Amino acid sequence: MYSIHPIEALKQQLDALSDSAQKGFIRLSTPCQVGNLMGWLNVQSVYPRLYWQSREAGAVEYAALGAVKAFGSLAALQADLATLADLGGEQPDYFGGMAFDTNTPGWQHFPGCHFLLPRIELRRQQTGVTLSLNLRFDDRCPEAEIAQARSCLAALEAEQPLPHLLPHIYQREDRPSQQEWAASVVQITNPDHLAHTPKVVLSRETYLTTSETPSPWALLARWQAGAADCFHFGVQLTPHEAFIGCPPEQLYKREGRHLTTEALAGTTRRGRDAQQDQGLANELLADKKNSLENQCVYQQLLTQLEPLSSHFHMGEAHIVKLRSVQHIRRLIHAELRSDVSDQQLLSVLPPTPAVGGVPRESALAFIRHHERHRRGWYAGVFGRISHTSSDLSVAIRCAHIGPEAIRLYAGAGIVAGSQPGEEWRELDTKIADIMSLLGMG
Structure with missing residues (x-):
């Protein structure tokens, strides 16, 4: 046990700040259990309440509360990053996300772009x-900033066990229906359409009431x-809605000037045993349709990165094995x-060809015209940004949770070469994990 309670330790550090003029960003920290x-x-x-963990083994686990500052545009976020970098000292982490298509109406309480500098951060690393407690003094009244920080500390509650997942009865509706889905697949795979748009990523909303x-x-x-081997995220901007997910796909990771991204496209199911599993993996790598889908993604990424990079390198195709796919x-x-x-x-890379299509604008035009559900932050961006490094996922394998419905x-x-029935079954495979947790698998 610690000799002083963590919240009291932060309050004492906050008291010590009151007597001197402060500037820029300050993070007060203490160990806790x-x-x-x-x-x-x-x-x-x-x-807001927010959770983030990258997919690397041993990655830092973040839980965050409140907002010192929030940003509704990439320009505002970048300006704040630059301001604090010029001041020097410790630099903060910003967390948040973006919608799949910021040019169309999204979800009611999820803006097209929303990043925040949290007031409270809980971080788990291998060391503990x-x-x-985060504070900003450059553009606000110091007394008010300290008062807001005190108020947030006073509201903190001790950890409690998570509630059990109780069985519920859900009514399911797929949007679009399988018949409507098949009609769209036929339209996209028409040779005349393929001539100008070789790939469109169609999505489905499974609405569970x-x-x-x-x-x-x-x-x-x-x-x-x-x-x-997945990212894990959750965000509640308001008490009534949450967006959670375990996406396998990285938008990009930046360490200084070095950037890593990936083409993740082409899917098959997992096998019943190791031999069948490897056979399915070999078939996937050899399959022309899936190889074409992946090729569309990496060629587009290379085209987008070329003007931003001094040089780049692409690795060999390999298989990533997840729980169901x-x-x-x-x-x-x-x-x-x-x-x-x-x-x-972030102005160039999303939406990636893995969730939009190729060429981007004609694929997006098809999606805007034919998809009746709103993607919102599904297939958008979620993650962490800082001056020195950034780590962002593509927000797939996710769920939007409201008071009376879950949308997958x-x-x-x-x-x-895409076949409507096969593609529809692929959608069910991709939501199989979350459906089983809800008792519907």
Whole structure:
């Protein structure tokens, strides 16, 4: 046990700040003991509530509360990054996301772009858990900033066990229906359409209504336990809605000037045993339709990265094995030009060809015209940005949770050779993990 309670330790550090003029960003930190970060998040009354963990083994686990500052545009976020970098000292992490298509109406409480500098951060690293309080003094009244920080600290609650996932009865509706889906696949694979748009990623919203939805943090914790080698995220901007996910796909990771991204496209199921599993993987790598789908993605990424990079390198195609599916993946490494920012990368890279299509604009035009559901942040971006490094996922394998409904999303790349029935079954495979947690698998 610690000799002083972590919240009291932060209050004492905050008292020491009051007597001197402060400037820029300050993070006050103290060690603490928390067993389950999502169990801690679930009982807090402060919003927004946010969770993030990258997919690398041993990655830092973040839980965040409140907002010192929030940003509704990439330009505003980049300006704040630059301001604090010029001041020097410790640099903050910003968390948030973007919609799939910021030019169309999205979800009601999820803006097209929303990143925030959290007030409270809980971080678990291999060395232990740290509780931090973030403050900004450059453009606000110091007394008001300290008062807001005190108020947030006073509202913190102790961690409690997550509630059990109780069985619920769900009514399911797929949007589009399988018949409507088949008609769209036929239209995309028509030779005349393929001539100008060789790939469109069609999505489906599976709408599950119930009298009461489960705790999003309890659901995410259970989902995370079976989703190794994936990113894990959750966000509640308001008490009534949550967006959670365990996506396998990285938009990009930036360490200084070095950038890593990937072409993750082409899918098959997992086998019943190791021999069948490997056979399915070999068939996937050899399959012309799936290879074409992956090729569309990496060629587009290379085209987008070329003007931003001094040089880049693409790896060989290999298989990524997840719990229910296998994908073809190619890694791309690039050295960015010295003037390239996260704002430029996020203005250029998403939506990737793996979730939109090729060419981007004609694929998006088809999606806007034919998809009746709103993708919102599904297939958008979610992750962490800082001055020195950034780590962002493509927000697939996700769920939007409201008070009376859960909306699940899945997509499939439609290219020459796509068959409507096979692509529809692929959608079911992609939501199989979350459906089984809800008792519908």
